[in-house]
Amino acid sequence: MNTSMVKVNVALAALLLLFVSVVALRAVIGPRMTWEYDRVFPDTNELSDVAATASDDIWVAGDGFLLHDDGTGWQRRPMPASSGDSVHGARFDAVDSGGFLLTASEKDGNARRMARWDGTRWTALPELPGSRAMDVRAFAADDIWVLDGKTGVYHWNGTRWTATDLPVTVTALDGVAPDDLWAVGHHYPHGPDERLGLPGAQPAAMHWDGHVWSRIPVPEYHYTVPAAEELAYFTEVAALAKGDVRVYGKHTSISEDDEPDPAPEDVRQRWNATAWTKLPNAEGTCSDRGPWVDDGERGAVLSAGRYLTADGLCAGIAQSKLPSADGIRSGAQQSLRLNAITAVPGTDRIIGVGSAGDSSVIVSLER
Numbered sequence: 001m002n003t004s005m006v007k008v009n010v011a012l013a014a015l016l017l018l019f020v021s022v023v024a025l026r027a028v029i030g031p032r033m034t035w036e037y038d039r040v041f042p043d044t045n046e047l048s049d050v051a052a053t054a055s056d057d058i059w060v061a062g063d064g065f066l067l068h069d070d071g072t073g074w075q076r077r078p079m080p081a082s083s084g085d086s087v088h089g090a091r092f093d094a095v096d097s098g099g100f101l102l103t104a105s106e107k108d109g110n111a112r113r114m115a116r117w118d119g120t121r122w123t124a125l126p127e128l129p130g131s132r133a134m135d136v137r138a139f140a141a142d143d144i145w146v147l148d149g150k151t152g153v154y155h156w157n158g159t160r161w162t163a164t165d166l167p168v169t170v171t172a173l174d175g176v177a178p179d180d181l182w183a184v185g186h187h188y189p190h191g192p193d194e195r196l197g198l199p200g201a202q203p204a205a206m207h208w209d210g211h212v213w214s215r216i217p218v219p220e221y222h223y224t225v226p227a228a229e230e231l232a233y234f235t236e237v238a239a240l241a242k243g244d245v246r247v248y249g250k251h252t253s254i255s256e257d258d259e260p261d262p263a264p265e266d267v268r269q270r271w272n273a274t275a276w277t278k279l280p281n282a283e284g285t286c287s288d289r290g291p292w293v294d295d296g297e298r299g300a301v302l303s304a305g306r307y308l309t310a311d312g313l314c315a316g317i318a319q320s321k322l323p324s325a326d327g328i329r330s331g332a333q334q335s336l337r338l339n340a341i342t343a344v345p346g347t348d349r350i351i352g353v354g355s356a357g358d359s360s361v362i363v364s365l366e367r
Helices: 003-029
Strands: 034-041 047-054 057-062 066-069 074-077 087-094 100-106 113-117 122-125 135-140 143-147 152-156 161-165 169-177 180-187 202-208 213-216 230-241 244-253 265-271 276-278 299-301 306-309 314-316 336-343 349-356 359-366
Touching: 034 349, 047 087, 047 336, 047 349, 047 359, 057 087, 057 100, 087 135, 100 135, 135 169, 143 169, 169 202, 180 244, 202 244, 202 265, 230 265, 336 359
Parallel strands: 169 230, 202 230
Antiparallel strands: 034 359, 047 057, 057 066, 066 074, 087 100, 100 113, 113 122, 135 143, 143 152, 152 161, 169 180, 180 202, 180 230, 202 213, 230 244, 244 265, 265 276, 299 306, 306 314, 336 349, 349 359
């Protein structure tokens, strides 16, 4: 066999391998992993969150307004009367017993307001004790927890709010039951200090057992070669079961001279009800965690462009071209940025809200 024939055979084999790989990938993640544009709003302010209780009850939050799809299409709706129209940064949080919460603040960031949607009407809650709602976890209409992004945690018992000051800064909240709730963030073991040679922030975790908050010791993170003002902290917690709590964060440092800094690293830990174990780092672009949503036994949508399958495969998600609209050239290709995503109960559909270029968009993914 001559050299040219060998090269042709090698090329054909490579193409065949590529084809088989693509087919296998599509078989794993499904044949239609493409974001489709449901609505494009060239002149609408940022869409911040999305919630769905059923295929005919989907809500999207914007600055001072709501969008609702009752199965017949998207319609603009006013904010609940208790929230007013001059609000921004609205967020939704599911209530385990049914419905969801809408939390929003005035334009200046103060007067945080909360209302609950039960599938029929909005019910207002009294104003939060603090001015921020960094994270929310609601087990029932009378069992709601809120973090203020500092050391404050607030609880609604159906009658009134109570405030608790924790010994650490907590920024993320999750739990599987009213007596099994986690709040994570960071603390300064020796007090905040910017001077060289002293440790900085370290990860911290608090646990609520239904009666009291308890500090759960967390492994510290340090570079082999001491770095200026090391920072290690948790940014996210996912409680999958009583003995399976995952926390994620970062370990980095703040440069104070011309010396090169150590490379930042991911912080990934798992609590098994008795001890912490370090989780392996995700490979490639799936190591970045955006506004991810669980997709059941299939895996998880991590971002606008990445899907992590149940067997650990990091797969890409395509996006269709923008439809023609005012101010948008027909077939234009713009980078899609998602602010929030959610699965629609009882369907194979995932809804996302965000932006493409200068336009706000609602997109959907069918698996």
